[in-house]
């Protein structure tokens with residue numbers, strides 16, 4: 001059983017609905033009027049519980065981060081980011097000429113610690129779909145929910161509590177707008193207006209710096225179809241995550257009654273992670289170390305470095321069959337026990 005195929009680590013859930021949404025845009029020849037783009041923004045606002053007009057589509061999560069820092073005017077200011085995070089956080093700071101402070105993780109955790117640190121702004125990523133509480137501080141917080149769309153804290157959707165929220169629709173995220181895409185959301189309509197002005201590079205009457213970060217109508221139409229399916233995606237991911245857990249695997253989590261997560265990744269801890277990944281591969285299962293030590297944004301963060309030496313991410317996506325999920329659970333248990 002399962003000897004003749006390989007189970008991938010991740011897989012987008014795209015199909016005929018997304019294809020026909022893209023097709024109708026192409027056939028309409030209305031490629032840049034912005035109907036779907038605005039509708040996608042409205043749909044996301046509704047999903048997150050924000051008023052209409054509080055979101056702007058951009059080309060990627062990276063672009064959203066860049067523009068977020070731009071609207072907050074952080075040039076020569078200090079921005080705190082975790083060392084254990086996507087490199088796009090660092091790039092967004094560098095391109096904005098901000099000074100960076102790196103935050104270490106809590107011990108044996110992927111959750112970072114910003115206590116006792118001074119900064120002018122904080123980027124707060126929710127890695128692996130895990131919700132976490134925002135620190136109470138007066139400085140603006142940018143919530144990065146690229147991996148956690150749909151998660152919440154105290155029944156408040158992630159992305160609506162900080163100054164700005166960053167979404168990514170890259171192929172492997174909770175939903176995709178066809179491979180690349182992103183969005184910036186905010187409870188401040190003024191910040192979104194500034195962001196919209198920044199990406200509307202053409203037909204302006206001043207000399208302000210701007211850049212074209214518009215997504216296409218085709219991308220927005222695909223994104224809208226995916227957003228409708230998001231509740232089902234979240235449910236199907238949760239079912240598979242629970243199968244792993246019920247099989248006795250100890251999965252990385254951030255347990256608290258206030259936090260509601262989405263199961264973007266199922267991660268087990270093992271100091272023999274390389275052997276575990278290798279042994280699973282011989283069974284036709286693609287597991288990965290989701291974050292290698294050489295990807296750390298700052299090498300001096302000890303706890304962050306330590307967690308990179310023990311994580312194994314198991315396949316988890318809505319189209320993973322239940323049978324395969326049980327198979328992976330069983331094999332992973334065996335491999336971890338030797």
Ligand SMILES: *Cc1c(COP(=O)(O)O)cnc(C)c1O
Pocket residue numbers: 059060061062063086088089125126127144146147167168169170180181182
């Ligand atoms: C993917 C990701 C990004 C970047 O998003 P792109 O759309 O790939 O540019 C930023 N932050 C986190 C936490 C991510 O996972």
